Amino acid sequence: MSFGARPRAVLASLGTLGLVLTGAASPASAADGTPTTPTQLFNEYRHCSTDADRPSYRWARDGLVVEGIPGVTDPTGNPLVSVRYQAWPVTDPTRITTVSRDRVPLGFEAPATLPATALADGQSYAWQAQTVVGDAASDWSAPCYVTIDNTRPANAPTVTSPNYPPDVWNKGGEPVEFTLSAGGVDDVEGFEFAWQPDLPVIGTSIGAYGIPQPVDPYSDAKYFKRADALGGSATLSLVPPAGSGPKTLWVRSLDRAYNGSAITSYTFRVSSAMPTVTPAVPKPEFGEPTGFTLRPDPELHAKSPVVSYSVRTLSGQDDRTFEVAAEEDGTAVMELAMDGIYGVNLQVTSKSANGWISDAAWWGISYDTTPTVVSDAYPENGSGDGVGVPGTFTFTPKVNDVESYTYTFNNGDPEVTVPADADHTASIDWTPASAGWYDLTVYATTRSGIQLAPYDYYFTVN
Structure with missing residues (x-):
C-alpha cells in the first residue's frame, strides 16, 4: 500500500470479521447472561483516546474503522452477539451516526466502519460502543475522541547538514549531522528518513482475536524521529552506507495522522579512504x-x-x-x-x-598450478610417430607437495590417477590406437587434497 494513499497498513486479515453490517441486533437467544460494555477499543487500528484534549488523529477518507470486543456475563455455549457504535461531532452531540456489527463471537474484535460521508476533514468526533443481546444492551463505553485528518503536509521538509555540505567532496570518518525542518507546515509531528527512496510503510499488525497491535513509529530510531515541537524540527546523527561516492538521505514529514508529505532528498559526496x-x-x-x-x-x-x-x-x-x-x-x-x-x-x-x-x-x-607436460615422441601442438608407437609423457609440478596426477585422453576416456615420485613428478607410457588429433588433460592433487588447475596438452598422431 502506498504511503501517500493512506498512512497505515493492516498486516493481518480479519477474515469474515471484516464485514460491516448496520442496524440489526442479535436475537435474544444468542446468549444467556447480561451484556457488558465492550473492551479493547480501537479506531483505524490505533488505540482510542479517552482524553478530549488529546484526540487520536486518523485518516478516514474511506471511512473510519471502529472496533471493540463485546462482553456477556455467564455466557452459555458459543453465543453470537452484536456491537453497536455511535459517533457525533464534538461540537454538535445531536448529530449521531450509528453503525452495528452483528453475529460476533465473544472474545473477538467486532469492527464496523463509520462512513466517510459522516466525517469531515479537520473535525473532531467522539464515539462509543455497547454490546447488544436481543433487546438487552450494555452501558455505553467511555467516549473515544478522534480528529479526522485527510490532508497530508503541504510542503516537503527541508534538510541541511553542517558537516557534510552538498557541493564538495567530504572526508568521511564521522557521522553526518542533519537538521530536518517542517517546511513551514504547523501540524508536522515528525519525520521519516532512509538511505533509499522507498521509505517504510507504517503498519499495524493484527494479533490474536483480531486485536490490533499498534506501535509508535517514533520508537524505531532507524527510520523515524519526532520533531522537537509540533511544526518544529529534528536533528539526526547518521553513519551513511559503507564506501565512498555520492550518498543520499530521503526524508518526508509526517503529521499526527501519519500522512506523509512529498519526499525530499539531500545528496553529499564522500571521498575514498581505505585500509x-x-x-x-x-x-x-x-x-x-x-x-x-x-x-x-x-x-x-x-x-x-x-x-x-x-x-x-x-x-x-x-x-x-x-x-x-x-x-x-x-x-x-x-x-x-x-x-x-x-x-x-x-x-x-x-x-x-x-x-x-x-x-x-x-x-x-x-597462481599457475597447472602441471608441465613433456613428450619427445608426441610434441605439444605438433605431430609425431604413429599408430602403435608408444610415447612417454612426463608431468612436472609448478607448486609444492604434489602427491598424484590424474589424466585422460580426449576427455571422453576414463580418468587415470598415478602417484607422484619423490621429486613430485610422474611419467606415463601411452600407445595410440588410431591416427588423428588428441587432447591430453592433466591435473595434480596435493597431499592436503587440493585438486589443482588442469592443463590441456594437444598433439597429432601420424
Whole structure:
C-alpha cells in the first residue's frame, strides 16, 4: 500500500470479521447472561483516546474503522452477539451516526466502519460502543475522541547538514549531522528518513482475536524521529552506507495522522579512504600460510579509532567473510592459506568505533598450478610417430607437495590417477590406437587434497 494513499497498513486479515453490517441486533437467544460494555477499543487500528484534549488523529477518507470486543456475563455455549457504535461531532452531540456489527463471537474484535460521508476533514468526533443481546444492551463505553485528518503536509521538509555540505567532496570518518525542518507546515509531528527512496510503510499488525497491535513509529530510531515541537524540527546523527561516492538521505514529514508529505532528498559526496593490506612476503607461495598486516586510513583512525576489519576471501578453497580485531593503534595481523588454484583475492574494510565502514581495499595474487607436460615422441601442438608407437609423457609440478596426477585422453576416456615420485613428478607410457588429433588433460592433487588447475596438452598422431 502506498504511503501517500493512506498512512497505515493492516498486516493481518480479519477474515469474515471484516464485514460491516448496520442496524440489526442479535436475537435474544444468542446468549444467556447480561451484556457488558465492550473492551479493547480501537479506531483505524490505533488505540482510542479517552482524553478530549488529546484526540487520536486518523485518516478516514474511506471511512473510519471502529472496533471493540463485546462482553456477556455467564455466557452459555458459543453465543453470537452484536456491537453497536455511535459517533457525533464534538461540537454538535445531536448529530449521531450509528453503525452495528452483528453475529460476533465473544472474545473477538467486532469492527464496523463509520462512513466517510459522516466525517469531515479537520473535525473532531467522539464515539462509543455497547454490546447488544436481543433487546438487552450494555452501558455505553467511555467516549473515544478522534480528529479526522485527510490532508497530508503541504510542503516537503527541508534538510541541511553542517558537516557534510552538498557541493564538495567530504572526508568521511564521522557521522553526518542533519537538521530536518517542517517546511513551514504547523501540524508536522515528525519525520521519516532512509538511505533509499522507498521509505517504510507504517503498519499495524493484527494479533490474536483480531486485536490490533499498534506501535509508535517514533520508537524505531532507524527510520523515524519526532520533531522537537509540533511544526518544529529534528536533528539526526547518521553513519551513511559503507564506501565512498555520492550518498543520499530521503526524508518526508509526517503529521499526527501519519500522512506523509512529498519526499525530499539531500545528496553529499564522500571521498575514498581505505585500509592497506600488506603481506609478510612480497609474493606468497601457493599453499603456504601467509601473514598479513592491516593498517587503517590515518584520517579515519584519527576521527574515530578503527576497532576491527571485515575480511572477505575470494577464489580460495573455502571462501568466507570474517572479522579481525584491531590493536589500539588500529592495526591488525592475520594469517591466511594461499590455496586458490588460480589465485587469491582479499577484500578488506575497516570499522571505526563510531560505526563508520571504510571503502574496501583489494589485494590479490595469481597462481599457475597447472602441471608441465613433456613428450619427445608426441610434441605439444605438433605431430609425431604413429599408430602403435608408444610415447612417454612426463608431468612436472609448478607448486609444492604434489602427491598424484590424474589424466585422460580426449576427455571422453576414463580418468587415470598415478602417484607422484619423490621429486613430485610422474611419467606415463601411452600407445595410440588410431591416427588423428588428441587432447591430453592433466591435473595434480596435493597431499592436503587440493585438486589443482588442469592443463590441456594437444598433439597429432601420424
